[in-house]
Amino acid sequence: MIDLNQSLDLATVTGFTGSVTTARTVRADRATSTQEAILKAAERLYAEHGVFAVSNRQVSEAAGQGNNAAVGYHFGTKTDLVRAIEHKHRGPIEELREQRIADIGDSTQMRDWVAALVCPLTDHLAALGNPTWYARFAAQVMTDPAYHNIVVKDALSSPSLVRVLDGINGCLPDLPVDVRVERNIMGRNLLMHSCADRERLLAQGSPVARPSWQAAATGLIDAIVGLWHAPVTEPS
Structure with a gap:
């Protein structure tokens, strides 16, 4: 006791x-x-x-x-801080992308796969409200040689992003490899820098071309699909 x-x-x-x-x-x-x-x-x-x-x-x-x-x-370090910011946003974007992939399954339609590339980012920005800074942050990091790999190479370690890129490539089996690489970079820059420009305009209270992030995503999908389907001219 x-x-x-x-x-x-x-x-x-x-x-x-x-x-x-x-x-x-x-x-x-x-x-x-x-x-x-x-x-x-x-x-x-x-x-x-x-x-x-x-x-x-x-x-x-x-x-x-x-x-x-x-x-x-x-x-x-500053690099650690940049990576922490990127990781903070990557989780929600990954979840949205995985859901898109589950919805489209084994689609052979280019538009489905481009939407799976574009919409997770635009939906995430829409969910954050206004103002947001992530698109401008990512665009700044992508153009800085010291931090470029944090957004680009680290992102390519994502299985869902690799699946989306495989889906896009599968829609154009005859496209030369060097053209695939070139257009992938073009599409990535078009997506991120267009979102950064729209984000900046919204933060400033300036007029934007489309009324919502969903509408902006539609325009981006149109443009990126057109980019991938553009003719290939052999260098002279």
């Missing part, structure tokens, strides 16, 4: 353990909140000014952090 002293000791230990657990939870929540603030601030600044032009100190200040080393503490 536990005597009174033992009961008091157990109560003390239990209370101490509970306090430690609560303190750890508060610290974890605070760290998560700080990390989210840093991610949002960095994404906006990188989108508006480019990755190279923005220092970790500026990101920390924009995130409301008095400690200028907050970025390094929570994320490490």
Whole structure:
């Protein structure tokens, strides 16, 4: 039987353990909140000014952090921070793409596969509301040699994206390999930079050509399908 002293000791230990657990939870929540603030601030600044032009100190200040080393503490290098922003968006986009692939199955229609490339991005941007910065952030990163691979090569490690590209290639079996590579790059740039331009106009409150991201996706699908079906002229 536990005597009174033992009961008091157990109560003390239990209370101490509970306090430690609560303190750890508060610290974890605070760290998560700080990390989210840093991610949002960095994404906006990188989108508006480019990755190279923005220092970790500026990101920390924009995130409301008095400690200028907050970025390094929570994320490490600038490359780590850029990758963290990309990964934050990649998850939702992956889910949307996987659903598209499940819906179209073994389709042999080019438009289905191009839609599976375009719509996950535009649907994600639509879900974020306005203003958004991700399309401009990704466009900036894609044009920066130091960070290009984070968006491009890392993205190609996605099984769902590889499946979409295979689906597009399967619709044009006679297209030469070098032309496939060329048009894949063209299509990728058209998609991301068009979304970045629309995102910028929306953030500024300027007129846009189409009323919604869904309508913008339709125009992009038309253009990218036309790009893939364009004639191939042999170099002279």
